[in-house]
Amino acid sequence: MRVLLVEDDRWLGEAVRDQIEKDGHPTDFVASLADARRYVAAATYDLILLDLLLPDGRGLDFLRELRTAGSTVSVIILTALDQVSNRIAGLNAGADDYLVKPFDLDELSARVSAVARRYSGNPNPLVKLRDLNVDTAARNVMRGDKRIDLTASEWALLDALIQRPGMILSKLRLEESLYSFNDEIESNTIEVHVSRLRKKLGAETIETVRGLGYRLRRE
Numbered sequence: 012m013r014v015l016l017v018e019d020d021r022w023l024g025e026a027v028r029d030q031i032e033k034d035g036h037p038t039d040f041v042a043s044l045a046d047a048r049r050y051v052a053a054a055t056y057d058l059i060l061l062d063l064l065l066p067d068g069r070g071l072d073f074l075r076e077l078r079t080a081g082s083t084v085s086v087i088i089l090t091a092l093d094q095v096s097n098r099i100a101g102l103n104a105g106a107d108d109y110l111v112k113p114f115d116l117d118e119l120s121a122r123v124s125a126v127a128r129r130y131s132g133n134p135n136p137l138v139k140l141r142d143l144n145v146d147t148a149a150r151n152v153m154r155g156d157k158r159i160d161l162t163a164s165e166w167a168l169l170d171a172l173i174q175r176p177g178m179i180l181s182k183l184r185l186e187e188s189l190y191s192f193n194d195e196i197e198s199n200t201i202e203v204h205v206s207r208l209r210k211k212l213g214a215e216t217i218e219t220v221r222g223l224g225y226r227l228r229r230e
Contacts, residue, residue: 012057012127012170013188014038017047017073018089019065023112027060027089030116031123035150035167037190044068051077055187056084057174058123063090063101071104078105085126089114124148127174138173140229143212147173152212159211164189168204172217172227181224201225 014031018024019042028040039054041047044067047059059077063070074086087108088101098109107126110119128136128147136148144153150166152159161169171188172180180188182201189204197203205217205225218226 012036012123012167012174013054013190014058014060014123015047015050015054015056016040016060017044017065017070018042018060018062020062026116027119030120031060034120034123035163035170036123037167037188042066044070044073047073048076051082051084055184057188058085058087058126060087060089060123061106063088063092063097071100074101074104074106087119087122087126089119121148127170138229140173140216140227141213143216145169145173161208161211164204165208165211168201169208169212169227172225176227176229179220179224179226185225
């Protein structure tokens, strides 16, 4: 899941970015609405973490712009504004969640996971894949009583497929889910990760749809 973080506090922004990337989500970090608009125009994001008070405007106005344009990207507001009226305004503008500063980074991780599951159409973190049991909240894959260890990139790829059950995801879409603008991507990176996942999870788990991309097989 690719994340855009819009936060003008450099220290907090770096801490949040590091936490979300540790959870396996590539994150682009910007400090202004002008940059946020530029990044949204250039890439597809699954989630935006949005401060409300920014040097060049109000995050709420940016959120309304997104919703007016028809964007369905998930948005979690991160702000020091803690009045009930502020929360209501944020939710009514189209936010999916609202977290008041200061907040615990582990709580942020949990809320990010919950929003991702909700948008995938399955709020249950437990997913059955053939002979595998996947806990998306704990980032845990089990075959019977044996745990299957995945690298951060392998997990990010699997999570991207799980969050869109039955959908064919192109190589470009998967690259956007796994990497931020600062990452260097080899031309065969997705193919390598898919190959490694098949070896660990089973060759039939990920289906190649020739000329289109990849799809997760749950049965």
